Amino acid sequence: MKKFIVCITGASGVIYGLRIVEELSKNYYVYLVVSENGYTVLKQEENLTKNDLKNMFKKNVEILSNNNITAPIASGSRFNEIEGVIIAPCSVGTLGAIASGLSQSLIHRVSDVCLKERKTLYLLVREMPLSLIHIENMRKLTLSGAVVSPASPGFYNDPKTIDDLVNFVVGKVLDFFNVEHSLYRRWRDEDK
Numbered sequence: 739m740k741k742f743i744v745c746i747t748g749a750s751g752v753i754y755g756l757r758i759v760e761e762l763s764k765n766y767y768v769y770l771v772v773s774e775n776g777y778t779v780l781k782q783e784e785n786l787t788k789n790d791l792k793n794m795f796k797k798n799v800e801i802l803s804n805n806n807i808t809a810p811i812a813s814g815s816r817f818n819e820i821e822g823v824i825i826a827p828c829s830v831g832t833l834g835a836i837a838s839g840l841s842q843s844l845i846h847r848v849s850d851v852c853l854k855e856r857k858t859l860y861l862l863v864r865e866m867p868l869s870l871i872h873i874e875n876m877r878k879l880t881l882s883g884a885v886v887s888p889a890s891p892g893f894y895n896d897p898k899t900i901d902d903l904v905n906f907v908v909g910k911v912l913d914f915f916n917v918e919h920s921l922y923r924r925w926r927d928e929d930k
């Protein structure tokens with residue numbers, strides 16, 4: 739079974755990360771890492787605790803502590819079986835830490851490893867407005883091979899609910915990895 743690493747950090751929009759795990763775990767194995775601040779925002783936005791998260795995904799999901807830098811996925815030697823690392827949502831703090839190569843947590847480390855092993859690192863960044871520091875970090879990571887994307891839903895396919903907006907963004911992330919889904923109606927796709 740192909741594998742993904744999904745990380746949730748302390749930016750707004752933790753629902754994006756949850757929905758990505760929900761979709762991926764239908765057909766892929768998912769390592770999920772949540773930062774301490776990610777847990778704070780999970781509580782704030784979704785009223786979910788660490789325990790709730792453990793009980794949320796029934797199969798194909800392994801939750802790892804962000805302190806666990808001895809986890810197998812912290813090593814490049816395990817990346818032969820990893821399709822990519824998705825950080826959703828990605829705070830500008832995590833963006834900066836990855837851009838400076840700190841590698842002091844599992845999230846920072848798997849991101850660093852992902853870049854050095856030339857696998858896809860997808861950063862779904864949520865902040866507004868952006869400072870030059872953020873933009874420079876995005877530029878540096880883009881030049882290093884990462885995909886940097888704002889969590890920016892489109893409005894051209896007639897969204898009616900928050901779920902529609904979330905699914906559009908999540909669908910676009912999954913498209914990048916050629917993961918099949920039916921989360922949003924594509925432009926001029928009248929049949930769905």
Ligand SMILES: Cc1cc2nc3c(=O)[nH]c(=O)nc-3n(C[C@H](O)[C@H](O)[C@H](O)COP(=O)(O)O)c2cc1C
Pocket residue numbers: 746747748749750751773774775776778779782828829830831832833864865
């Ligand atoms: C409710 C809440 C919402 C936040 N939203 C954002 C956000 O949208 N973007 C961001 O970069 N930081 C946001 N922050 C601040 C980050 O959580 C903070 O910078 C933290 O240090 C990020 O740590 P992490 O990247 O290790 O999770 C938010 C904090 C809270 C409590």
